[in-house]
Amino acid sequence: MKSIPQQITVDRGQQNTIQKTIDDFFSETRDFVKDYKKTIHPSEVEIKSRELSVDKNSPITEDSRVTYLTYKDSVIAAVFETKTELDKIRYTFLRNLTNIG
Numbered sequence: 001m002k003s004i005p006q007q008i009t010v011d012r013g014q015q016n017t018i019q020k021t022i023d024d025f026f027s028e029t030r031d032f033v034k035d036y037k038k039t040i041h042p043s044e045v046e047i048k049s050r051e052l053s054v055d056k057n058s059p060i061t062e063d064s065r066v067t068y069l070t071y072k073d074s075v076i077a078a079v080f081e082t083k084t085e086l087d088k089i090r091y092t093f094l095r096n097l098t099n100i101g
Contacts, residue, residue: 001028001029001031001032002024002025002028004025004093004094004095005021005025005091005093006093007090007091007092007093008021008090008091009084009088009089009090009091010088010089010091011088011089012063012087012088012089014089015081015089018091021091022067022079022091025077025079025093025095026047026067026069026077026079029069029076029077029095029097030045030069032097033045033071033076033097033100036100037100040071044071044072045069045070045071046069046070047067047068047069047070048067048068048069048070049065049066049067049068050065050066051064051065052064052065052066052080052082063081063082063083063089064080064081064082064083065080065081066078066079066080066081067079067081071099071100072099074099074100075096076095076096076097076099076100077093077094077095077096078093078094078095079091079092079093079094080092080094
């Protein structure tokens with residue numbers, strides 16, 4: 001499995017340029033779990049995505065989102081998409097495989 005990608009910052013509207021990096025990150029993590037566990041049911045591994053709000057009372061999302069991979073309802077990988085002060089989009093990658101044992 002490749003290492004976790006470094007943070008990536010792109011101009012607004014250029015998010016599609018890193019989609020392959022995101023897809024590969026989740027695919028590699030999912031494949032690692034499948035190899036490690038030998039047999040898993042497809043429903044045990046899911047990719048989910050949620051908007052993040054700056055203020056819990058605000059409907060405005062400020063271009064923030066988290067997309068995450070779960071295994072048996074435990075988050076094992078995530079990509080946070082957040083807006084920078086310079087109006088760019090930053091992607092932060094996280095992986096935690098301690099709960100797949």
